[in-house]
Amino acid sequence: MTVESVDPGDVDAADILGSAIERREDPALLTGNAEYTDDIQIDGMLHMAVVRSQYGHAELGDVDTSEAEAMDGVHGVYTYEDLTSDETPGAGSFALPTAWLLDSLKQVEHPVLASDRVRHQGDGIAVVVAEDRYTARDAAGAVDVEYERLDAVVHPSDAFAEDAEQIHDDAEGNVAFDWEIGDADKTADAFADASHTASIDLENQLLIANAMEPRAAVADYNPGTDELDVAMTTQNPHVHRLLMAGVIGHPEHKLSVRAPDVGGGFGSKIHHYADEALVAWCSMMHEAPVKWTATRSETYLTDAPGRGHETKAEIAMDDDGNIVGLRVDTKANMGAYLSTFAPAVPTYLYGTLLSGQYDIPAIYGHVKGAFTNVPPVDAYRGAGRPEASFLVERLVHLGAKEMGMDPVAFRRQNFVPDDAFPYETQVAVVYDSGEYEKPMDEALEMLDYENFREEQEQARNEGKYLGVGFSCYIEACGLAPSELAGQLGAQAGLWESSLVRMHPSGTVTAYCGTSGHGQGHGTTYAQIVANELGIPYDDVEVVEGDTDEIPQGMGTYGSRSAAVGGSSLVKSAQKVVEKGKQIAAHQLEADPDDIEFENGQYSVAGAPDRSLSMADVAGQAYLAHDIPDDMEPGLEETSFYDPDNFVFPFGTHAAIVEVDPDSGEIEIERYVAVDDVGNQINPKIVEGQIHGGIAQGVGQALYEGAEYDENATLLTGSMQDYAVPKAEHIPEMETESTVTPSPHNPLGVKGVGEAGTIAAPQAIVNAVADALEPFGVDHVDMPMDAESVWSAVQDNATAD
Numbered sequence: 001m002t003v004e005s006v007d008p009g010d011v012d013a014a015d016i017l018g019s020a021i022e023r024r025e026d027p028a029l030l031t032g033n034a035e036y037t038d039d040i041q042i043d044g045m046l047h048m049a050v051v052r053s054q055y056g057h058a059e060l061g062d063v064d065t066s067e068a069e070a071m072d073g074v075h076g077v078y079t080y081e082d083l084t085s086d087e088t089p090g091a092g093s094f095a096l097p098t099a100w101l102l103d104s105l106k107q108v109e110h111p112v113l114a115s116d117r118v119r120h121q122g123d124g125i126a127v128v129v130a131e132d133r134y135t136a137r138d139a140a141g142a143v144d145v146e147y148e149r150l151d152a153v154v155h156p157s158d159a160f161a162e163d164a165e166q167i168h169d170d171a172e173g174n175v176a177f178d179w180e181i182g183d184a185d186k187t188a189d190a191f192a193d194a195s196h197t198a199s200i201d202l203e204n205q206l207l208i209a210n211a212m213e214p215r216a217a218v219a220d221y222n223p224g225t226d227e228l229d230v231a232m233t234t235q236n237p238h239v240h241r242l243l244m245a246g247v248i249g250h251p252e253h254k255l256s257v258r259a260p261d262v263g264g265g266f267g268s269k270i271h272h273y274a275d276e277a278l279v280a281w282c283s284m285m286h287e288a289p290v291k292w293t294a295t296r297s298e299t300y301l302t303d304a305p306g307r308g309h310e311t312k313a314e315i316a317m318d319d320d321g322n323i324v325g326l327r328v329d330t331k332a333n334m335g336a337y338l339s340t341f342a343p344a345v346p347t348y349l350y351g352t353l354l355s356g357q358y359d360i361p362a363i364y365g366h367v368k369g370a371f372t373n374v375p376p377v378d379a380y381r382g383a384g385r386p387e388a389s390f391l392v393e394r395l396v397h398l399g400a401k402e403m404g405m406d407p408v409a410f411r412r413q414n415f416v417p418d419d420a421f422p423y424e425t426q427v428a429v430v431y432d433s434g435e436y437e438k439p440m441d442e443a444l445e446m447l448d449y450e451n452f453r454e455e456q457e458q459a460r461n462e463g464k465y466l467g468v469g470f471s472c473y474i475e476a477c478g479l480a481p482s483e484l485a486g487q488l489g490a491q492a493g494l495w496e497s498s499l500v501r502m503h504p505s506g507t508v509t510a511y512c513g514t515s516g517h518g519q520g521h522g523t524t525y526a527q528i529v530a531n532e533l534g535i536p537y538d539d540v541e542v543v544e545g546d547t548d549e550i551p552q553g554m555g556t557y558g559s560r561s562a563a564v565g566g567s568s569l570v571k572s573a574q575k576v577v578e579k580g581k582q583i584a585a586h587q588l589e590a591d592p593d594d595i596e597f598e599n600g601q602y603s604v605a606g607a608p609d610r611s612l613s614m615a616d617v618a619g620q621a622y623l624a625h626d627i628p629d630d631m632e633p634g635l636e637e638t639s640f641y642d643p644d645n646f647v648f649p650f651g652t653h654a655a656i657v658e659v660d661p662d663s664g665e666i667e668i669e670r671y672v673a674v675d676d677v678g679n680q681i682n683p684k685i686v687e688g689q690i691h692g693g694i695a696q697g698v699g700q701a702l703y704e705g706a707e708y709d710e711n712a713t714l715l716t717g718s719m720q721d722y723a724v725p726k727a728e729h730i731p732e733m734e735t736e737s738t739v740t741p742s743p744h745n746p747l748g749v750k751g752v753g754e755a756g757t758i759a760a761p762q763a764i765v766n767a768v769a770d771a772l773e774p775f776g777v778d779h780v781d782m783p784m785d786a787e788s789v790w791s792a793v794q795d796n797a798t799a800d
């Protein structure tokens with residue numbers, strides 16, 4: 001079903017929440033009226049370029065900046081020594097924040113510019129500040145760097161090899177952390193008693209985010225006030241302000257961080273990178289505005305890639321096809337340094353989802369993080385949850401095969417039953433609500449599954465190989481309840497904050513600490529606030545992404561904005577309504593308990609003609625001569641909302657593919673997606689998020705993958721080599737939804753921003769495995785290009 005969008009003017013105020021109204025942000029974005037960071041022009045602005053390591057791993061020798069310094073238009077060239085010299089602003093260790101999220105972490109220093117060794121290609125060595133960006137880049141090219149090459153490691157298994165080159169002296173064996181979840185003994189017993197097992201050995205490849213807008217920053221230091229303003233491509237300005245304040249040694253209250261329009265992030269703009277700190281430092285150094293915009297090649301070299309797992313896992317069943325155990329051993333690539341939130345990804349966001357949609361009595365997960373010579377690895381759309389869902393759904397596919405059962409029947413038999421919610425898994429989380437058969441049934445009907453099996457049989461007889469693959473995914477989003485995060489060991493909670501300000505005329509500006517970068521928050525947040533206050537949608541303006549305007553915030557990632565930011569707005573708006581009730585009672589000379597509020601009107605119970613509108617009340621709040629004696633004037637409220645659980649969206653995606661075993665070509669014939677993201681604030685935006693997510697999941701399944709040679713040199717460093725799917729590569733998506741509200745937030749919403757990406761890859765890989773069953777091919781690692789599929793068929797033919 002395609003959701004038809006509607007003009008907000010055609011929607012009754014009472015129906016605004018849940019309406020598929022058009023995105024209000026689109027006109028500016030589509031007509032060139034958006035303001036991206038690189039659009040910012042300030043008189044006297046200088047430009048920065050970074051000298052980057054050509055090699056994946058090397059000792060640094062002499063860094064000769066003299067030629068660059070002598071070039072016309074160059075204002076300065078700096079290395080690590082300059083940054084840390086006592087004569088320069090904010091001099092300190094100039095190290096990026098080390099992730100603190102895991103107890104067993106091996107902390108290693110990550111200098112903003114390399115001090116004595118480079119650990120990945122693209123590692124910063126020096127910066128140039130010049131009059132224009134071309135001169136800056138030319139001068140960066142003129143810096144002469146002496147390297148002494150070292151052996152490099154790319155994959156976690158290489159990093160853990162006995163004779164592997166050490167990447168950090170103080171991280172023995174290149175181990176970044178060693179983490180486990182679940183019960184090892186109980187799971188071992190379950191496997192010992194099981195009558196059937198199936199196993200898999202897979203790689204979940206490294207992916208690069210490819211946001212439309214590369215990372216960029218403009219810093220503007222005012223020596224008169226000591227204020228430093230930084231506009232940058234960020235998903236979480238307040239968090240960046242806090243981290244940057246520490247890195248550059250500038251007080252947080254004298255630093256403001258603003259996200260202009262941001263052209264996508266997909267996780268890559270959450271973390272604190274060296275470049276943004278360097279721009280800020282250079283602006284202070286030169287007492288002038290300084291801009292840096294990454295080239296596309298720089299984003300390939302330095303944006304944190306995501307995924308990068310090597311996993312061996314097994315599933316155990318009893319004679320009746322009940323899953324009795326799941327055991328996972330994962331080596332996770334962390335890259336050259338620990339990126340800001342990186343250790344949380346292959347642990348809390350991965351291990352806690354290993355139960356999938358299934359009632360599994362014994363689970364054990366072991367994850368070892370590896371330092372390697374690829375760029376620091378961190379979140380990429382889904383972050384940890386796609387890896388878990390991929391693994392579980394691949395194992396379930398193989399488990400069904402081992403049992404000789406239909407994959408649908410096997411899943412159905414093992415689903416967490418509807419009456420088991422809230423459901424406590426064996427991996428530390430409690431699922432909020434779910435009806436897992438509903439989306440599955442809907443998907444089966446859309447596919448006409450029974451007939452498909454006959455069609456498949458007939459096609460095989462004609463030498464045509466069709467396959468169907470299912471993905472019954474679950475994810476955890478709405479990051480993150482502080483208490484639960486603390487219990488898991490993350491030592492950090494992720495509440496969200498908002499401010500709802502009613503103006504005297506009755507219109508509203510709503511501020512939220514999330515920071516949308518393509519998700520349509522301007523639209524959905526206005527729907528939420530208009531609904532709570534009972535005022536017209538057009539009377540609500542939404543502000544995000546600016547530390548000067550918004551009291552506090554945690555940002556946008558982990559599909560948290562609707563569930564946590566949206567709930568915070570509900571809370572603030574409800575406080576406004578409550579204060580308004582006191583004013584209305586005073587004006588109407590009634591007891592506050594007798595005041596009813598509906599559709600933006602306060603009225604006295606039983607006397608509906610005695611009423612005041614929200615706008616009337618707002619006016620009174622600011623006129624202030626006739627409000628309750630003990631009341632402060634004004635009508636605005638702030639809240640910090642800390643959820644009491646994650647939310648757990650789920651659904652069933654299914655793909656039908658045709659595979660040509662002679663060429664290895666895969667054609668996706670159909671793609672069906674039935675998602676349950678709880679109540680939907682705006683079904684059109686939900687559909688758009690699902691579409692975008694699936695496109696990225698298809699990219700992972702069939703096309704994308706960051707590849708490095710044995711020296712850790714990136715082989716896929718441009719769009720010519722890194723295959724982002726184009727429109728023609730994306731199948732038509734047939735989407736439907738079911739609605740199981742979450743009991744954990746006032747909107748009953750679950751997140752949608754990552755669902756498609758989490759769901760899609762395993763639907764396609766399972767479909768390919770199904771198609772190739774006659775050839776005995778159980779698994780093909782992603783991206784499943786024609787050569788790897790063809791090789792899998794050939795290898796098996798040879799094995800026979």
Ligand code: MCN
Pocket residue numbers: 211263264265266267380381382516517518519520521524525556557558559560561562563566677678679680681682683685686689692749750751752753754
């Ligand atoms: N929504 C809704 N009903 C729901 C849930 C969400 O109408 N039940 C709406 C929300 O109000 C919001 C949008 O859907 O407008 C996405 O909401 P949510 O799932 O809360 O996700 P976030 O807004 O927190 O966005 C983060 C998520 C993530 S983690 C990645 S990665 C991602 C994604 O969003 N990156 C994106 N979608 C993206 N879309 C674009 N265009 N660009 C990116 O970089």
